Amino acid sequence: MSQAGKTLFDTIWNDHRVNDAPAPDGGPDTLYIDLHLIHEVTSPQAFSILRDRGMKLRHPNQTMATMDHSTPSTPPRPDGTYVIENPDAEIQLTALESNCSEFGVPLYPLGHENQGIVHVTAPELGLVQPGMTIVCGDSHTSTHGAFGALAFGIGTSQVAHVFATQCLLAKRPKTFEIRIDGALQPGVSAKDVILSVISQIGTEAGTGHVFEYTGSAIRAMSMEERMTVTNMSIEGGATAGLIQPDEVTFDYLQGRDFAPQGPDFDEAVADWRSRFQPADGVYDRCVSFNADEMEPMITYGTNPGMGMPVRDTVPDPADLENKSDRLSFQRALDYMRVEPGKPLLGHPVDVVFVGSCTNSRLSDLRDAAGLMDGRKVNDGVRMLVVPGSRKVKAAAELEGLDQIFLRAGAEWREPGCSMCLAMNGDKIEPGQLSVSTSNRNFEGRQGKRGRTVLASPLTAAACAVTGVITDVREMM
């Protein structure tokens, strides 16, 4: 098929549209789903829908289940079993197990070598490949767009639709190019890139759109860095974010468990190369950024768009035109207990969390460990390091990263979402301030009345050492 006049998004959408002609009057198309990822929180009600109607799951083998959100991050007992303190969490985990066995879905349960945060596990197993459509009852499904796959979060009733038909009804979104050219300066990482983009376009800019990240700064990134970027597409309002697959993508996939093997792999690469050439299509919207000018970022408010370079001063709500905007902005600053016009540098930190599907891969842990090596976590700061998956944990331990963290006085924990959403008991206390490598600084996200500052693993590690908000470049 010719690529003329198409974006990567167009190619994938058209390739998966089940109805021959596009739906008329902006109505929904029927979209075929190649891979369905599920976890314990958003699937039980969907399984109930199937059961109530006496239906089967159409393709259990295009479905992958793991446990991540409500799993404990404390080590197992000597017999390999886990202490799950909340009885409701235990019910939810058990429900996933019995649902998966009833409907034949492959499951990587707690303790399995492939278990981990669903968005960390699926790519590292090689399940995520260019040109696929991927859904999950989870908004950070956008992560998988780093491979040039169209991946987005869905609600639980749609989880049931995909279970039953391997398809869903979806309206064709518009496309939005986020172009980032230039080179990142030392101390500035992929997380800073995406926080910087969102701070400039806002959290609703992407509504109704799919992002496509282009430009030399994106091309220069590793797959893990690209995943950090696409992961936070939803924080910019877009349900999906795509990156053109290239040699970096193919190299990453080679040899992974579920990637094609041997001659099949070469054939697959040839196919990907020919089908996903650089697009010559037109995007509905475009914005450009210069990576050279980007700095380490932190957030100061209660949504991911309220971010700024770490040395800046907190913006003043008085500068906003609209009254309702002013009130909401002021309310966020009050909640965070920060003052307009003042810097956050030097502001005391209670907790540091390195983890989540944004920043819990091996390269993130290396970044943080590199800075912590030979240093100590500041007195009065609690630092948790939670690898994204069991595979990441094992790889990090092989390199001795766990020892660096432990020597520094940090906690080295079991894989899962943990304090990203504080569902498993890992949480901050009311009023505490946490510097977190996760993706959401919403009120109460990490614990009731807790205050969250989003940052990169490098910045988080620097803050753990100094005990205050810090510009990591001063410690490198």
Place this chain on the structure above:
Amino acid sequence: METLTGPVMFLPIDNIDTDRIIPARFLITTKIKGLGRHFFNDWTHGSNASENAKILVAGHNFGCGSSREHAVWALADYGIEAVVSTKFADIFHANALRNRLVPVVIQPEDHERLVAALEADPASIVTIDYGALRLTCGSIDLPFTAAISEIGTEESETPGGEELEILLGQSRLIDDHEAARKARVNTLGGR
């Protein structure tokens, strides 16, 4: 579905995210019903919600964040039938329609007038006329848009039940599509 009228729950805060609507620790459930009691559980600023409010008037950009359909279930279980804002996040918007919760979209300048009226008298009665696509509150009478045509006509016990029927009705098309693409789909089977 013709008109909805009554006192409102008034939360003129921008970017109300789904974590605010229902915090994650209440997602430890395997059921749909019963989430209403956790709705806005951690809301620290107290809303002046009238007990029997069926309409929620919010600030700009409602429902961003997590894809949890639980947020819609909680609103519906609490008794909310329509949410008024200037913009809705995509996943929330779609989830709402599937559960017969109406996202009512008004223009920013109209929103400002409505908020001012409700600030002056939070007990004001708001009427949403779905036929005329007008929202009234005292002397204010403004237009709105809502994807009403996408809301199913039948009361279905299954959220998204009608869409499921449409998809099941396309099984031949889906079979054909699958047969044509089979070679390219990688599965978890056999390994």
